[in-house]
Each structure stands twice: as C-alpha cells, then as structure tokens.
Amino acid sequence: MTDPCATPDFTAAETVSEAAPPPLRASEAREAAAVFVAQLNPAPSARAVQNLVLLSSELVTNAIRYAGGVTALSFGADQGALHVRVVDPSPTHPQCRAPDLTGRTGGFGWPMVLRLANNVTVHRHGSRGKTILATLAR
Structure with missing residues (x-):
C-alpha cells in the first residue's frame, strides 16, 4: 500500500515546489502559494488559485x-x-470545533479546508507529527 502523503514521483508534466524555510506566518504560506502558481503553464483558473x-x-x-x-x-x-x-x-488529527461567532477563538478553518479541497488526507508519523495533503481541481 502506498502512502498517500508521501511525495509523489512527479513526471515531466507535473510540477512540485517546497517552501524553504517553512513559513512562520500564514502570510508567508499565501505568498509561497502565489509564487508557485505564477510559475505554472497553463495557469490554473482564478478560482483554483484563490482556493x-x-x-x-x-x-x-x-x-x-x-x-x-x-x-x-x-x-x-x-x-x-x-x-x-x-x-x-x-x-493529533485536526478537530472540527463549534465556530466561535465572536471571532475570537476560531472554529472555521478545518471545516473550510474540508469544503474547499476535493480531497484531504492526514497521515500520522507515529509520535513525530503528521502530514496533511489537500488536493483541489486545477
């Protein structure tokens, strides 16, 4: 059985990029995503880029x-x-929590991830952490 979160072997028709160093803030992740999609040809749809x-x-x-x-x-x-x-x-597997409608403690992120992505897998690495892979239509 193959690990769905392992880095796939990319063919010539596929592109992969790793942000280095890993982001310390969400803004860095957004920037890395934007830089990645700007390099793709053909470009993904605007909606796919936003997602x-x-x-x-x-x-x-x-x-x-x-x-x-x-x-x-x-x-x-x-x-x-x-x-x-x-x-x-x-x-620890991500948890769905009741949203805090005051906006102070969240509860919206994980359900949003599950709605935006076509597929989400979570692979635990024993006690050493986990990998979350989210896939969406191009």
Missing part, C-alpha cells in the same frame, strides 16, 4: 496555532489538480 492560497493559509494557521508550527510546506500540480502539503510536529 489554493486560502487552503495554504488555513493549513499553516492551524499548524501554528494547534500543532506547534510548520516543519514543511510544499506544493504540487499536474494537469488536473493542485496540491498543498503541510507537515507539522503534532500527531
């Missing part, structure tokens, strides 16, 4: 807020899909 930027921001925000930071951020693309992969040091 990738938002997914990247939410996944990095959640990793910083709840999982102790981001240890890796990478992007991939093929003819039909865009991928964002975030690795963090916490083995």
Whole structure:
C-alpha cells in the first residue's frame, strides 16, 4: 500500500515546489502559494488559485496555532489538480470545533479546508507529527 502523503514521483508534466524555510506566518504560506502558481503553464483558473492560497493559509494557521508550527510546506500540480502539503510536529488529527461567532477563538478553518479541497488526507508519523495533503481541481 502506498502512502498517500508521501511525495509523489512527479513526471515531466507535473510540477512540485517546497517552501524553504517553512513559513512562520500564514502570510508567508499565501505568498509561497502565489509564487508557485505564477510559475505554472497553463495557469490554473482564478478560482483554483484563490482556493489554493486560502487552503495554504488555513493549513499553516492551524499548524501554528494547534500543532506547534510548520516543519514543511510544499506544493504540487499536474494537469488536473493542485496540491498543498503541510507537515507539522503534532500527531493529533485536526478537530472540527463549534465556530466561535465572536471571532475570537476560531472554529472555521478545518471545516473550510474540508469544503474547499476535493480531497484531504492526514497521515500520522507515529509520535513525530503528521502530514496533511489537500488536493483541489486545477
């Protein structure tokens, strides 16, 4: 059985990019996503670009807020899909929480990730953290 979160072998028709160093803020993740998609030819749809930027921001925000930071951020693309992969040091699976309508404590990020992405996988690395891979249509 293959690991769905392992870095795939990209063919000539696919592109992959890793943000180095890993982002310390969501704004850095948004910038890395924008830089990645600007290099793609043909360009993804405007909606796909917006969704990738938002997914990247939410996944990095959640990793910083709840999982102790981001240890890796990478992007991939093929003819039909865009991928964002975030690795963090916490083995805890993301949780859906009741949204705080006052806006002080969140609760909107993980449900948003699940709605925006066509597919989301979470792969635990034992006690050494996890990888979240979100895929959306190009």
